[in-house]
Amino acid sequence: xxTSAVSTSAVNTSSVTVIGxxxxxxxxxxxxxxxGYRVTVWNxxxxxxxxxxxxxxxxxxxxxxxxxxxxxxxxxxxxxxAMYSILEPAxxxxxGRVLVNLSSDTPEKAREGAAxxxxxxxxxxxxxxxTPPSGIGSTEFDTFYSGPRDLFEEFKGVxxxxxxxxxxxxxxxxxxxxxxxxxxxxxTALTAWLHMLALAxxxxxxxxxxxxxxxxxxxxxxxxxxxxxxRIEAGRHSGxxxxxxxxVASLEHVVHTTRDSGVDATLPAALLExxxxxxxxxxxxxxxxxxxxxxxxxxxxx
Numbered sequence: 001x002x003t004s005a006v007s008t009s010a011v012n013t014s015s016v017t018v019i020g021x022x023x024x025x026x027x028x029x030x031x032x033x034x035x036g037y038r039v040t041v042w043n044x045x046x047x048x049x050x051x052x053x054x055x056x057x058x059x060x061x062x063x064x065x066x067x068x069x070x071x072x073x074x075x076x077x078x079x080x081x082a083m084y085s086i087l088e089p090a091x092x093x094x095x096g097r098v099l100v101n102l103s104s105d106t107p108e109k110a111r112e113g114a115a116x117x118x119x120x121x122x123x124x125x126x127x128x129x130x131t132p133p134s135g136i137g138s139t140e141f142d143t144f145y146s147g148p149r150d151l152f153e154e155f156k157g158v159x160x161x162x163x164x165x166x167x168x169x170x171x172x173x174x175x176x177x178x179x180x181x182x183x184x185x186x187x188t189a190l191t192a193w194l195h196m197l198a199l200a201x202x203x204x205x206x207x208x209x210x211x212x213x214x215x216x217x218x219x220x221x222x223x224x225x226x227x228x229x230x231r232i233e234a235g236r237h238s239g240x241x242x243x244x245x246x247x248v249a250s251l252e253h254v255v256h257t258t259r260d261s262g263v264d265a266t267l268p269a270a271l272l273e274x275x276x277x278x279x280x281x282x283x284x285x286x287x288x289x290x291x292x293x294x295x296x297x298x299x300x301x302x
Contacts, residue, residue, distance in 0.1 A: 014038065016158060017070040019063065019086065021048040023133040024102070025076030028162055029057060031137035035161045042066035044086070067093035072158055077103040080113045095121035098155060102127040102143070102162075106180065107173030114147060114172035123151050126172045128179025131163060142166040146174035189218065195258075195267045202261040228289055237287045244291075245284045248275045 014037055018029040021043035029052050032039045039057040041049045042065075049059045060066035063086055067073060077083055080103060087094065099117050101110070101124060110126040117124040124147055131141035142164040145152055152159075152167050159165050168174040193214055200210040231237070251272040258265040274291065283290040 015040070015070045015072075017041070017060070017066050017073045018076065019043070019066055019073060020076035020082075020103070021045075021052070022076065022078075024129065024136070025074075026052065027133035027136035028074055028076055028102075030055070031161050033057060034137060037161070038070075040066055040069040062090070063087065064090035064093045067097055071096065072098045072100060072155060074162075075099060075101045075103055079103055080105045080109040083113060084116070091120045097122040098151065099124045100127055100155070100159065101125065102129055104128070104179065104183075105176060107177040110146075110176040111171070111173045123148065124172060125151060125155075125159075126175040127159075128175045128182070129163065130179070130182060136162055139164045144168050144175040144178040146170065146176075147172050191267065193218075195263075199258055199261055199263050202263050228287075231287075232289050232292065237283070237290045239285045239287050242288060243285050244275055244278045244288055247288050248272065248279055248284075251275055 016032050016037050017040040018025055018032070019042050021029065021041060025041075025043070026048070029039050029041050033052070033055050039052070040060050041052050041057050042060045042063055043049055046059065049057065053059050058069070060069060067087075067090055075083055077086065080101075083101065083103060094117065099122050101113060105113075114124040114126065126146050128144035129136075129141075130143060131138070135141040139160070143159070143162060144166050145159065146168045147170065149167065149170060152165075156165060166178075168178055196210065196214060197207050200207070227241075251268060254268045255265050255272055258268055274294070275288075278284075278288075278291050278294045281294060283294070
């Protein structure tokens with residue numbers, strides 16, 4: 001399709017530009033096409049747009065063309081540094097655009113990005129997508145958003161094409177913060193499962209044999225979270241259910257089993273060190289939830 005189709009007359013909420021066509025960006029552009037939107041796309045490697053163009057998307061020849069094509073511009077980039085690298089040369093085309101920045105980065109980088117956009121006459125919504133590409137286009141999953149509430153409300157329908165929406169507040173950094181909080185838990189839990197598989201494999205137990213037990217353990221974590229949350233908020237860390245001393249003994253057994261099996265024990269050993277740090281700070285007979293305070297004081301408190 002000719003890029004001559006890219007025009008400033010296309011500015012409305014039934015059309016959208018997607019910049020960044022990795023797996024996530026391609027899924028988003030595809031969802032908009034499926035919803036009947038006119039979609040303009042741009043990517044540094046132009047060939048990544050081929051399949052989308054075959055479905056009806058317009059391939060912009062330049063970033064500037066991609067920006068002026070539509071009022072709403074969805075950014076699906078590696079980080080905010082990539083945004084500056086790509087958009088700075090075409091900053092004059094940012095006037096009047098709505099940047100829906102779904103790139104991952106820190107809360108502070110999101111705040112700086114929103115200020116940068118405003119300086120160039122654009123409005124900015126930060127987003128944190130809570131699904132892999134396979135979930136894009138489904139309301140089963142949500143995306144965190146933050147930034148001006150009126151802007152979010154105005155374009156909520158456009159955003160819902162991607163996923164459900166979860167507005168977190170006016171601070172542009174909040175969506176990024178909520179996203180990174182989720183990633184903190186996700187990557188830690190997933191890595192623990194992989195370590196479990198390595199340990200199982202070293203002892204002749206296959207992934208298919210042990211994974212159902214892993215699913216049961218992880219599935220039950222919600223009950224622990226629900227039980228501990230009100231106690232944490234009330235400042236109650238009594239060791240009536242479990243204690244840090246118990247956790248130290250348990251992790252010592254995990255570390256010894258890991259080393260005896262010839263498996264790298266770095267991960268459980270780091271966790272054991274954290275438990276021991278809590279005990280050394282006087283919380284040995286208190287709940288593991290006291291580690292919130294230990295973590296909060298930072299590594300320099302060792």
